[in-house]
Amino acid sequence: MxxxxxxxxxxxxxxxxxxxxxxxxxxxxxxxxxxxxxxxxxxxxxxxxxxxxxxxxxxxxxxxxxxxxxxxxxxxxxxxxxWGVLFQQGALFSGLTVKQNIQMPMREHLKLSERLLDEFARLKIEMVGLKPDAADKYPSELSGGMIKRAALARSLALDPxxxxxxxxxxxxxxxxxxxxxxxxxxxxxxxxxxxxxxxxxxxxxxxxxxxxxxxxxxxxxxxGTIQQMLDHDHPWLRSYFHGKRARALAPAAPAPQPAYAHA
Ligand SMILES: Nc1ncnc2c1ncn2[C@@H]1O[C@H](COP(=O)(O)OP(=O)(O)OP(=O)(O)O)[C@@H](O)[C@H]1O
The missing domain is CATH 3.40.50.300 (P-loop containing nucleotide triphosphate hydrolases)
Incomplete structure (x- = not known):
């Protein structure tokens, strides 16, 4: 591939x-x-x-x-x-609104009119599922989930x-x-x-x-796939994918077949 x-x-x-x-x-x-x-x-x-x-x-x-x-x-x-990047801390500029944050990479790399900059920022905001009024909010006014979405919108600014x-x-x-x-x-x-x-x-x-x-x-x-990870015998993979937290997520193992089922 x-x-x-x-x-x-x-x-x-x-x-x-x-x-x-x-x-x-x-x-x-x-x-x-x-x-x-x-x-x-x-x-x-x-x-x-x-x-x-x-x-x-x-x-x-x-x-x-x-x-x-x-x-x-x-x-x-x-x-x-x-490429677009979303760093661990979201890394939005706190002194800029969501719209201004999203427009930063556009201003740096593209020559666009203010009207287009606004239109593209609006599209990115919609794309990540934020409400239109998020555009003029500052990061301090957003919840953690909204910050992630806004940072994602910024990472999509240049259509990576x-x-x-x-x-x-x-x-x-x-x-x-x-x-x-x-x-x-x-x-x-x-x-x-x-x-x-x-x-x-x-x-x-x-x-x-x-x-x-x-x-x-x-x-x-x-x-490999999640199944290949689950089947792997490396000790860290076993404890990570089969530990207590993992067991709560794993699909239920198929019930053992009675011997006569194979007859
Ligand atoms: N600029 C740097 N100078 C010196 N050491 C560094 C630097 N950046 C990272 N390290 C070291 O490299 C190692 C790997 O760090 P890294 O942040 O990539 O780990 P990680 O696997 O992403 O961890 P986590 O899952 O906790 O985020 C760490 O021991 C870290 O201290």
């Missing part, structure tokens, strides 16, 4: 400490890839390295088929317009092909988190987006993700 992002043999170090130790990963076009792993293993670091915010020591990163090491700064800026979401449902109650997952799935379907989602949220993995990749000790320890 077509990989929109291809990471090979990636090594990232901070001082003496290697966080990525030869990691390989493909993000396939049109999928929602859930990225899991124990805290502090480097999920955010990988995201930030792909985005060019953390330098790598070695390895290759291809984005939309282009090796990021062999492109010009101008070309890189063009590629950056093809791929979205990077870093723990998008953290801090939301289960209903809000479920609604956010539904929204991401709908956007993926309707806009043909590819989504890379760092998450600890088992619900998201079950309901929104097409595939899951798990990070451990600087490498991908497993990747």
């Amino acid at each position: 077509d990989a929109i992002i291809r990471v090979r043999d990636l090594v990232v170090t901070f001082g003496e400490r290697a966080v990525m130790k030869g990691l390989d990963l493909d993000i396939r076009r049109g999928e929602i890839l859930g990225f899991v792993g124990p805290s502090g293993q480097g999920k955010s670091v990988l995201t930030r390295t792909i985005l060019g915010l953390v330098p790598k020591r070695s390895g290759t990163i291809e984005i939309f088929g282009e090796d990021v090491d062999s492109i010009t700064v101008a070309r890189r800026r063009q590629l950056e317009q093809r 092909e791929i979205l990077f979401l870093d723990e998008p449902t953290s801090g939301l109650d289960p209903i809000g988190a479920g609604e956010f997952d539904d929204l991401v799935s709908t956007l993926k379907r309707t806009l043909g987006l590819t989504v890379f989602m760092v998450t600890h949220d088992l619900d998201s993995l079950y309901t929104a993700c097409d595939r899951i990749a798990a990070l451990g000790d600087g490498k991908i320890i497993a990747e």
